[in-house]
Amino acid sequence: MDLFSNLALGFATAASPWNLLFCLIGVLLGTLIGVLPGIGATATIAMLLPITFQLEPVSSLIMLAGIYYGAQYGGSTTAILINMPGESSSAVTAIDGYQMARKGKAGAALAIAAIGSFFAGTVSTFLVAIFAPPLTSIALQFGAAEYFSLMVVGLVSSIALAHGSIIKALAMVVLGLLLGLVGTDIYSGTPRFTLGIREYADGLNFVAVAVGVFGVAEILRNLESEKTRTAVITKVSGLFPSREELRAIVAPVLRGTAIGSALGILPGGGAILASFASYTVEKRVSQRPEEFGHGAVAGVAGPESANNAGAQTSFIPMLTLGIPANPVMALMIGAMIIQGIVPGPNVATEQPALFWGIIASMWIGNLMLVILNLPLIGLWVKLLTVPYYVLFPIIMAFCSIGVYSVNGNPYDLYAVALFGLLGYGLVKLRCEPAPLLLGFVLGPLLEENLRRAMIISRGDPSVFVTRPISAILLLIAVAVLVVVFLPSVRRKREEVFVEED
């Protein structure tokens, strides 16, 4: 096993002064742009991509990877501070992170996110280094039937995202699934629910929907009680988590890392489930599930770790197969090709310095992020003392830029307004936006894989139970359902419900 010589080569490459510098620049730029509201990792990378072209291949990819972690971290920061997620993963962080911030624990929430991310990043980097090739072959066992069953598990677990009425949460998931289907049906080319607007032929933009139902709706909610409420956020108490809080996040971080690492390997969109799945698990195993949705530390620590671990392991299919697992990886591949490296199954043997250099830089980048961001927490939290009436025009301006920069499509901006209205309406009617977003990302995957599995099996639905991985996943889904509707659990939920009323 020449793992150690490989890693040594990687660290030697990544730790050269130039590469360290570019890693730092990448992490810094990624954080700074990503922290602007409504601008998530994809938009940040698309914006910063051209500036990496002038560099050496290894340096440019190290910088790009740094931008990626930085942007993702920045996205979590805005999710926590102003309830404005720029990616599906940080939508989950917004649920409890923003509640912590409202209770004056913004600093603690940010620190927990940073620590969780760093730990998850460290573990999953080594997973990538040790297991990349064998894990890839497992990932390739996943066909349409397996992905469908995986999405069913995700769907069933979504009930845990709600902290109010289960029925309303289910309705929100279904509404999200339907919204996810807007756009051209890939099997027949038929436009669906686009009202004849060609700009929606590729579906609704995720950032537009997320910014609308979370961010804009939150701004409106804050505006309605302007006269009675002076400050949105109560006094900030302590920038760092307490000893008890740190102890409380150990298990969630470990579980989140495991979940994220496993799901991130799947190239067909497993990583988007990572943070949702972790949240579900944390809520299920928690002694006090009633705290979830009201600022539970585990609700921040678990999903943030899962998210970062998933981000890290989603490099596996790209590095070992040359296949992008998500839009960010597609951008990375584009950047590699421009640099003259066409990713494929041979990158590891043909370009060992590059391959291992990137892996080593992942860890270095994560280390830099945590060092950089812990002191910055004070600064971010200070931002909250900016009067709200100054803050929200700025937020609206940046999210307009962020949404528009992804595809240059003005209709995405109109969607922000529409979903802002819908999101605000739903918030007023005590419906929570997180299940809707989960449905939105799952909708197309669920339908696509269901129909694909049926086409490949020539219309035989038994594939879902005769293929072993699919069958196991469906069993898990059933198990989750049973747990949810077990009397004891239901009683617990009802207590929560009563407490809320």
Place this chain on the structure above:
Amino acid sequence: MKALLASLAAALTLATTSFASAQSFPERNITIVVPFSAGGPTDTVTRLVAEAMSKDLGQQVLVENVGGAGGTLGAARVADAEADGYTLLLHHIGMATSATLYRKLPFDTLNAFEYIGLVTEVPMTLVARKDLEPTDLKGLIEYAKANKDTVTVANAGIGAASHLCGMLFMSAIETPLVTVPYKGTGPAMTDLLGGQVDIMCDQTTNTTKQIQGGTIKAYAVTAPERLDVLPDVPTGSEAGLKEFDVSIWHGLYAPKGTPSEVVDRLSKSLQAALADQNVIDRFAELGTEPSPAEDATPAALKAKLEGEIDRWKPVIEAAGQYAD
């Protein structure tokens, strides 16, 4: 405040000079619209060409991604743009096929653009999962005909290169197979690698590294001659499959009404960019080469577009699949 004043002043001087003669073109940044999202093969081709064109023109050539609706949104954007040579479009074969695939296009494909020149013609490869039985193209055709209800053909969605090539393959062997669409090349290639689907026909930009790595099997290239990067893969006609010669050609366009001096300048610049060593090297790694200077001209692109619209119309109509 100073910064605002300064930028205002700069903008004002820019405005007054923009009425100067076309002789001095270009005087500011040029934007090439790519009608697909960043990171894809067309985006990559554009960024390489844009960088080389910047050197020749002495002005920054920026790339703007306006993705959506099979490339028609970006094309429509450029069709409506000012005809001053500062907004260009780099589009591939989809320019010709969307004229038939979309029955309600917001622009008239043949009359909305000025032609600058062809950029590159990327050959396609007919590939399969690595454990598919047949050993050569002849065997594959027999196998496909014998098992037409179970042989699956993946593609990256309606209008994608792999969709067009798949249609052409099925019409060439006169056998309809089971089509399995995906959203993009990535997931389609994943399932091919995993052996979930049987065959696919896609650009060398996407398949070369996989073929070289032995993770998929190649039966044919759709070029008139064998490719340098894949010397062991026969051409379609070598193996007896006529009319299976297809390439994903890319062209550079400007809005209709762009002054001819400007178009000529851009065409010269494109030719210079395509002769750039960096462009040649990068294209070679992708399994393609820049179009020769005589093809990087308005006349050649016009002829290509017109010929390809006529060629694909019957194929698409026979398949009966439209994108709107």
Place this chain on the structure above:
Amino acid sequence: MKSLSFDKVNGFAGLLFIILGGFFAVQAYGLDLGTAFRMGPGYFPLVLAVILIGLGLIVLIQATQVSGEALGAVAWRGMLLILPAPIVFGLTVRGLGFVPSLFLTALVASFASTRMTILRALLVAAAVTIFASLVFIEALGLPFRLFGPWLGY
């Protein structure tokens, strides 16, 4: 069952789900449905839309049985000024150019708060515009024009 009261929050929520479900159901019904084993583009959405209507009905029925919180104040002024902000940006960014368009967007949004004075709003909008122009256009080179053709550029 204390009284025949009707919980407004849940009532409206149920109605909203039924209306949205109805919209999707009608639209999906116009598409090719196919069969369960050979689904057309309308099959899956139709099933979902019917489920949504069903869930909406349950919420509506629950509304007549338990009473919950009141609806509370509605941010009419906010809705009137915040929601148009991105629309303004979308309508004008290509015509007016990045600088005037972003300025307008921030300005419109500013007035959503009753605490905003005209001077402050102008200052905030100008500051955002300058910052964004420097970062996104000057430093990052995003391909947006600072001033657009409507202004004669």
